[in-house]
Amino acid sequence: MQKILDCSEYLRKNGIKPSFQRIKIFDYLVNNPVHPTVDTIYRSLVNEIPTLSKTTVYNTMSLFIEQGIVQLITIEDNEVRYDADTSVHGHFKCTACQKVLDFHVDAGDISYKGIENFDIIEQHIYLKGVCGTCKSANLQ
């Protein structure tokens, strides 16, 4: 993902009025690529923005998704996470530390046998398992 230096300009370019809260929320997403939930985003920003509410975070995320600058990650049914990196990449969730990590996916490596002539609108690649850090911690 290319580094976004000016969040305000980036939002404007994508048809979003860059309000103070929107800039702060987007800036947080870009600088914390940990696929946060609404809850995490809210808790991380509420000290800095006391007027922030979870509803605002939620509505802002919906707007960002609508404008195509954020993608939704639903690796778990009961947990919605957000990603400011909208390029095609896979997500790995560690069942031990609960972290969601990115991995590179080469579009050329994916086989679409059986659905060759279908139109694909969304592409999600989700894996679950135990990450390297948790694996080595378990071995000690």
Ligand SMILES: [Zn+2]
């Ligand atoms: Zn882990």
Ligand SMILES: [Zn+2]
């Ligand atoms: Zn990601």
